[in-house]
Amino acid sequence: MAEFASLREAYGKALVRVGKMNPNVVALDADLGKSTFSRTIMELGEERFVEVGIAEQNMASLSAGMALSGKVPFFSSFAVFSTGRAYDQIRSSICIANLNVNICGSSAGLSDYGDGKTHQSIDDIAIMSVLPNMTVFVPVDANQVDGMVEAMMNYQGPSYIRIPRNDLPVVTSPGAYRIGQVDVLKPVGEVAVFACGGAVHDALTASEKLSDKGIRAGVISLGTIKPFPVEEVRKIASGAKGVVIVEEHNVIGGLGSAVKSALAGMPLKIDHLGIEDQFGQSAENYEVLLETYGLTAEDIENRIQSLMA
Amino acid sequence: MSAQEELILHLKKKSVLMRMDLLEMLEPGKVGHLGGSSSMIDIIATLYFHKMNISASEPKNPNRDYFIMSKGHSVPAQYAALAEAGFFPKKEFRKMKTLGGMLQGHPDMSTPGIEAVTGSLGQGLSVGAGIAYSLKIMNGWSNQVYVACGDGEMAEGQLWEAASFAACYKLSNLTMFLDQNSLQACGPCSEVMCIPDLAAKWSAFGWDVIEIDGHDLAQIINALNHDSGTKPKAIVSKTVKGKGFSFAENVVGFHNGAMTREQYETARNDLESLWEELN
Numbered sequence: 001m002a003e004f005a006s007l008r009e010a011y012g013k014a015l016v017r018v019g020k021m022n023p024n025v026v027a028l029d030a031d032l033g034k035s036t037f038s039r040t041i042m043e044l045g046e047e048r049f050v051e052v053g054i055a056e057q058n059m060a061s062l063s064a065g066m067a068l069s070g071k072v073p074f075f076s077s078f079a080v081f082s083t084g085r086a087y088d089q090i091r092s093s094i095c096i097a098n099l100n101v102n103i104c105g106s107s108a109g110l111s112d113y114g115d116g117k118t119h120q121s122i123d124d125i126a127i128m129s130v131l132p133n134m135t136v137f138v139p140v141d142a143n144q145v146d147g148m149v150e151a152m153m154n155y156q157g158p159s160y161i162r163i164p165r166n167d168l169p170v171v172t173s174p175g176a177y178r179i180g181q182v183d184v185l186k187p188v189g190e191v192a193v194f195a196c197g198g199a200v201h202d203a204l205t206a207s208e209k210l211s212d213k214g215i216r217a218g219v220i221s222l223g224t225i226k227p228f229p230v231e232e233v234r235k236i237a238s239g240a241k242g243v244v245i246v247e248e249h250n251v252i253g254g255l256g257s258a259v260k261s262a263l264a265g266m267p268l269k270i271d272h273l274g275i276e277d278q279f280g281q282s283a284e285n286y287e288v289l290l291e292t293y294g295l296t297a298e299d300i301e302n303r304i305q306s307l308m309a
Numbered sequence: 310m311s312a313q314e315e316l317i318l319h320l321k322k323k324s325v326l327m328r329m330d331l332l333e334m335l336e337p338g339k340v341g342h343l344g345g346s347s348s349m350i351d352i353i354a355t356l357y358f359h360k361m362n363i364s365a366s367e368p369k370n371p372n373r374d375y376f377i378m379s380k381g382h383s384v385p386a387q388y389a390a391l392a393e394a395g396f397f398p399k400k401e402f403r404k405m406k407t408l409g410g411m412l413q414g415h416p417d418m419s420t421p422g423i424e425a426v427t428g429s430l431g432q433g434l435s436v437g438a439g440i441a442y443s444l445k446i447m448n449g450w451s452n453q454v455y456v457a458c459g460d461g462e463m464a465e466g467q468l469w470e471a472a473s474f475a476a477c478y479k480l481s482n483l484t485m486f487l488d489q490n491s492l493q494a495c496g497p498c499s500e501v502m503c504i505p506d507l508a509a510k511w512s513a514f515g516w517d518v519i520e521i522d523g524h525d526l527a528q529i530i531n532a533l534n535h536d537s538g539t540k541p542k543a544i545v546s547k548t549v550k551g552k553g554f555s556f557a558e559n560v561v562g563f564h565n566g567a568m569t570r571e572q573y574e575t576a577r578n579d580l581e582s583l584w585e586e587l588n
Contacts (some may be wrong), residue, residue: 066443
């Protein structure tokens with residue numbers, strides 16, 4: 001059993017690490033810095049953390065101003081707020097100007113299970129991906145958060161990182177993350193499962209179960225949704241007969257849209273598990289929500305079996 | 310002539326030249342934001358040709374002062390100042406808002422001297438506050454940041470988020486000009502969305518507020534020189550939409566309208582007469 005680690009804590013630690021390397025790194029938050037762990041950067045000095053109050057639109061445009069005056073801002077809030085609430089500010093102040101502003105969407109997907117549909121982001125990947133100049137990351141574990149934060153700092157343009165509230169198993173080694181990096185966590189057999197974030201771990205569990213039944217399902221973590229690694233994904237899929245996509249996001253506009261677009265014209269059976277164009281809801285725990293929306297390891301296992309039957 | 314009188318004459322001449330530049334950008338029949346550009350001219354002339362530390366040869370000098378046109382549709386007034394200051398040649402004026410032109414319809418980073426993308430209203434003060442925070446709080450520098458907002462723009466809630474932030478963080482290096490020309494796209498500001506007592510509102514948000522006639526150069530200079538202590542400064546400036554273009558003054562239709570050939574010639578004759586008076 002792999003060790004679990006918090007991606008939120010990893011985000012805070014990563015800010016401190018890159019903040020030591022680069023004195024221009026500054027973190028902003030809209031009264032959720034204790035939850036996103038962005039406040040951790042205060043270890044480097046009070047002025048390195050900017051409490052903006054509950055004003056996400058201002059936070060996005062402030063970050064643009066900081067980037068325009070030589071800083072490397074990282075702003076964070078829950079994913080619904082840091083993306084949707086500030087969408088036009090991200091579009092106009094940040095993306096049109098192509099600034100090195102880095103956005104963190106925390107408690108993303110269904111992971112804020114208790115707070116319900118207003119707080120569960122099922123659209124953040126879609127609305128960030130559709131913006132020209134934006135780069136979009138979905139880390140698979142805490143180590144990858146660290147590598148991605150450094151890549152975001154170094155990349156001279158806007159970027160978005162999606163962080164879940166829950167801890168996840170550690171499946172990658174510490175180290176640099178290359179934009180567009182594809183992690184083949186289990187080699188492809190007759191099936192290739194493309195997933196991102198927490199869904200990768202459920203896909204790994206499903207793959208293990210299926211191997212007992214004689215079905216070899218590879219598991220690929222796609223940590224960069226944009227720019228999407230089209231050629232690499234096509235190459236990986238060409239070795240399989242069936243492709244299954246899993247994401248904790250609306251089936252419209254997320255990982256699945258990117259994978260299916262990349263695989264256009266290939267002779268493959270394809271299935272896609274995601275949230276079927278609906279909002280979430282409150283639940284007593286995270287797992288029951290995954291069951292409700294058909295995103296558990298068992299669901300993945302069943303869908304792969306059906307696809308290959 | 311006193312130094313102050315000489316300065317004012319110098320700025321008056323710049324203002325006339327900049328209004329003439331607007332004519333170059335907006336030939337007869339070409340739709341553009343003449344009203345809100347002309348109401349800002351005297352303020353922008355004072356900033357670019359008296360107050361701000363800027364240099365066309367080093368547009369990205371870290372010691373420079375910053376100007377952000379939050380009411381981005383009035384960017385022709387800034388284009389006029391930038392060209393007069395040598396940031397780009399005046400031959401670009403005629404290509405404004407044409408395909409591949411350097412001068413976009415709203416402020417864009419591709420234009421030398423433009424500091425931020427604006428146009429979606431309400432965002433420029435936040436951008437300016439972000440710059441002001443970096444310069445003052447993080448760097449400990451004394452550069453100044455100037456932002457121009459419109460009175461129609463005051464309906465954008467984000468401005469008030471920025472107002473709180475700037476006062477809370479004591480951004481005394483930030484100055485906001487409110488171009489109070491009292492008209493917006495669909496009519497008088499008071500009818501589109503009544504927002505009374507703007508000066509009192511900015512004061513209540515913790516800003517040092519100075520009320521002036523935005524076409525009186527001495528008042529603009531004095532307001533800029535006023536020491537606001539640790540507060541950010543709001544210069545609430547009564548202006549005339551279409552100022553200097555007799556047919557356009559206080560006319561809603563010139564928020565974004567086109568001049569006829571006759572109106573264009575009238576404006577040119579008026580401005581040339583004014584120029585001769587000043588020389």
